[in-house]
Amino acid sequence: xxxxxxxxxxxxxxxxxxxxxxxxxxxxxxxxxxxxxxxxxxxxxxxxxxxxxxxxxxxxxxxxxxxxxxxxxxxxxxxxxxxxxxxxxxxxxxxxxxxxxxxxxxxxxxxxxxxxxxxxxxxxxxxxxxxxxxxxxxxxxxxxxxxxxxxxxxxxxxxxxxxxxxxxxxxxxxxxxxxxxxxxxxxxxxxxxxxxxxxxxxxxxxxxxxxxxxxxxxxxxxxxxxxxxxxxxxxxxxxxxxxxxxxxxxxxxxxxxxxxxxxxxxxxxxxxxxxxxxxxxxxxxxxxxxxxxxxxxxxxxxxxxxxxxxxxxxxxxxxxxxxxxxxxxxxxxxxxxxxxxxxxxxxxxxxxxxxxxxxxxxxxxxx
Numbered sequence: 001x002x003x004x005x006x007x008x009x010x011x012x013x014x015x016x017x018x019x020x021x022x023x024x025x026x027x028x029x030x031x032x033x034x035x036x037x038x039x040x041x042x043x044x045x046x047x048x049x050x051x052x053x054x055x056x057x058x059x060x061x062x063x064x065x066x067x068x069x070x071x072x073x074x075x076x077x078x079x080x081x082x083x084x085x086x087x088x089x090x091x092x093x094x095x096x097x098x099x100x101x102x103x104x105x106x107x108x109x110x111x112x113x114x115x116x117x118x119x120x121x122x123x124x125x126x127x128x129x130x131x132x133x134x135x136x137x138x139x140x141x142x143x144x145x146x147x148x149x150x151x152x153x154x155x156x157x158x159x160x161x162x163x164x165x166x167x168x169x170x171x172x173x174x175x176x177x178x179x180x181x182x183x184x185x186x187x188x189x190x191x192x193x194x195x196x197x198x199x200x201x202x203x204x205x206x207x208x209x210x211x212x213x214x215x216x217x218x219x220x221x222x223x224x225x226x227x228x229x230x231x232x233x234x235x236x237x238x239x240x241x242x243x244x245x246x247x248x249x250x251x252x253x254x255x256x257x258x259x260x261x262x263x264x265x266x267x268x269x270x271x272x273x274x275x276x277x278x279x280x281x282x283x284x285x286x287x288x289x290x291x292x293x294x295x296x297x298x299x300x301x302x303x304x305x306x307x308x309x310x311x312x313x314x315x316x317x318x319x320x321x322x323x324x325x326x327x328x329x330x331x332x333x334x335x336x337x338x339x340x341x342x343x344x345x346x347x348x349x350x351x352x353x354x355x356x357x358x359x360x361x362x363x364x365x366x367x
Contacts, residue, residue, distance in 0.1 A: 003065030006030070010039055014046045017271040022350055031268050032261075040264065047267035047297030048267050050274045058343035059327055059335055060277065060351075062111045062148070062302040063104030066312050067092040067135075070125075071117025073152070076177075080117050081315060086248040087317070090310065091121060094135055103306040105143035107328040111347040112145050113171070113302065115314070118152035130160055131165060133225055137165040145345075148209065153189075153197045155198040155313050163204040168352060169237070170201035174212035177229040178222045185216060198233060203363065209277075210235035214265060215257030217241035227272060234362070236355050237277040237300070240265040242284050245313040259289065263296040265349035271295065277351075282331075283313045284321035291336055297334055301331055 008030050017023055017031075034040050068091040074081045080089075092100070101112045114136065132151065140147050148169035149162060150183055162170070174196065176182050179191045186194070198208045212218075212226045230238045245254050255342040262284075269278050279322040280293030290301065305311050307318045307324040320326045329344070335341060 009188070010034075010042065014042060014087055014271070018046055018050055020274065025221065025224045025228065028272070029220045029228060029270060032220050032223055032264050032266065033269075039145060043264065043267045043271075044296050044366075047270040048295065049317055050270050051297050051299050054275050057340050058299070058347055059340050060111070060300045060343050061109045061304060061315055062113050062279070062300060063101070063107070063109035064113045064115065064283075064303045064305050064311075065092075065097055065100050065104070066115045066305075066314065067097045067100075067123070068116035068119040069312060070119040070121065071152075071260060072120050073118050073189060074108060075138070075189075075214070076185050076187060076244065076250045077243060078249060081249060084248035090312075091119065092311075094138065096309070097329070098138060100306055100309050100311060101139045103141050103309070104146055104304065106194060107304075108308070108342065110145065110343065110345060111169070112143055112146055113169075114127045114139065115171075116151040116152075122151065129161065132323075133161045133165055134160075136167050138161060140166050140317055146349070154192050154201070155336060156200055159200050159204045159206065160195070168293050168356075169209060170206040171209035171211075172201075173200055173209075173213075173239070174226070175211070175213045176216065176218050176222055176227075177212070178218065181217055181222065195233075197265070198235070202359065205359060205363070206355065207236040207359065209237035209239065209354070211239035211241065212265075213241055213243050214261045215254070216251075220360075227265075229271060230269075231273060231277065234325040235276070237279070238269050238273060238358075239279045239281065239302075240269070240287060241281055241315060243250040244284060247314075259285070259292065265291060265299050265344075266296040271279075276302065281315075282320065283315045285324045286316065287330055287334065290331060291338060294338060294340065304331070 069080045091177050122132045126158045146168040150171040182191045201208050210230045245252050277300045278298045279300040279302040280298035283300045302355050305321050307322050
């Protein structure tokens, strides 16, 4: 049985969102359930206008280094869950990581995203934390670029030490803010501890990326709640990715959702959080899915990976990587066709600096 939802005047609702007037959950849900092509088109056009209003025609580019595919967790959706014997596991050496980061820096990315599973090597090995901190420090020194770290749930000590060596971003995705659904996805993990890790990061002066997934059994109301939660958290970067079934996972028989759902979430995020960074990830559909995500209002291209270095993606472990498509040179022609431009390093650093000032100001007043 379908829920009967209130209808709204779409033009007035889009105008309200564009002017940064608060939308309640029923209004958000209405936008997320638009199904007429012309209505969805108007949603995307308004989102694009909002992006232009705050970011002009500039797009930020993130280099991605998935440096360890070992993980102590057994998430239902993940290819690299600890019980899956199918994937080729690797843990890159510091030299290999620095080589990949250097290659990305030379190509023109604005940030290096260091991602790993919750690798016991770093979490349980004596001095593992010290090795991880030193790695971040070396990447910062060699590339002279901002660094994002995605290590999973981080302790207070890890967060403080990451901040000490100049880490700029902490990324940790809740996937859903429906706690019951979270428990079905991230088996034997704490919803509260994962969410608190992001609050700890903000208090340590790190910018935070939060994210959700579509096609995992969530409802429209769950997504609306997640959008409110991401706003309340104060995350500076918010993302959504479509579920992709993974061989050897307990959700391998699930189907991947229609991408229109992800695109509508991107557009609504842009309208409601207009000055936030919203990624168009290459990790789901590769370069062929990039234009649609940018048309929905995204302003960051993520998961740019140097070819021929044995690095994997997450949702799509190999797609478009060795072909060299998931590179700066691979995406620039798409931006050009769309009338968009890669931002300069200064433009990204200016945005980053302003956000860090705002974060420090909020910490002082106890927001």
